[in-house]
Amino acid sequence: MKWSEISIHTTNEAIEPISNILHETGASGLVIEDSQDFDAIRNAPFGEVYELNPDDYPDEGVRIKAYLPLNSFLIETVEEIKQAINNLLVYDIDIGPNKVTISEVKEEDWAHAWKKYYHPVKISQKVTIKPTWEEYTPVSSDEVIIELDPGMAFGTGTHPTTVLSIQSLEQYVNKGDTVIDVGSGSGVLSIASALLGAKEVFAYDLDDVAVKSTEENVKLNGLENKITAKQNNLLDNVDMKVDVVVSNILAEIIVRFVEEAWNNLKKGGFFITSGIIQNKKELVKDKLKEQGFEIIAMNEMEGWISIVAKKNS
Structure with a gap:
């Protein structure tokens, strides 16, 4: 099966509502490439257990990527997504550049590629979130490990x-x-x-x-x-x-x-x-x-x- 990758260059503020729009239109494989992740890592108070590749991230703002079936309804679906994102302005949500691009990908290319963005992260004094496919050893006896498969x-x-x-x-x-x-x-x-x-x-x-x-x-x-x-x-x-x-x-x-x-x-x-x-x-x-x-x-x-x-x- 062939799929189309829809990529939206937007703002951090718009991540949640745009992600919801994509989900409601049947998109799959949501990936968020946030330029602020690098600052977050440098300032992380709880330590960091992985490295990011800057080539995967925009210079500023956020890229949200998802995947749509490549079918006869694709153009209409993309237009619905664009309109829904534009409607966010009514709620005073900054949608930034709002640049939308489409590219074709093979199913085997994206089915697991998104997992490279997801690694164990210690997000508080006690809590670490770990994807099911990653190995991780707790660093303290009171550490709480959340196994998560998004x-x-x-x-x-x-x-x-x-x-x-x-x-x-x-x-x-x-x-x-x-x-x-x-x-x-x-x-x-x-x-x-x-x-x-x-x-x-x-x-x-x-x-x-x-x-x-x-x-x-x-x-x-x-x-x-x-x-x-x-x-x-x-x-x-x-x-x-x-x-x-x-x-x-x-x-x-x-x-x-x-x-x-x-x-x-x-x-x-x-x-x-x-x-x-x-x-x-x-x-x-x-x-x-x-x-x-x-x-x-x-x-x-x-x-x-x-x-x-x-x-x-």
């Missing part, structure tokens, strides 16, 4: 929004806690929560592909008895009391379920949010405060913001 649809778990989320989980999840992960994707935040001590985790995502990916990664880590993955729209019809709600989603979506997060948290519980760009920070903060949350922590990485809010009453 398949061809999800990221590798090392994007700044995910790193910020896991660093917050490491700080605020306690042994025996119950956690809700809203928008679970590959399940990496659910898995991190369980490995960091949570006794029970509920992973919700509207996308059934994400639910299946979460279930597969949960099995890889032997956590079937702790993590329940379910298709659900945010926190609709969810009624329980938990210690932590975590969500790595766009700011515009976070503000839609702040009240539901509040209602599902115990007194003293934490709402960990990530996926927030700088110019949406106040939007999320204001909504959290309006609901009654206390903002107890804010962290930034490569232009992305995470906020930790506490329910005190």
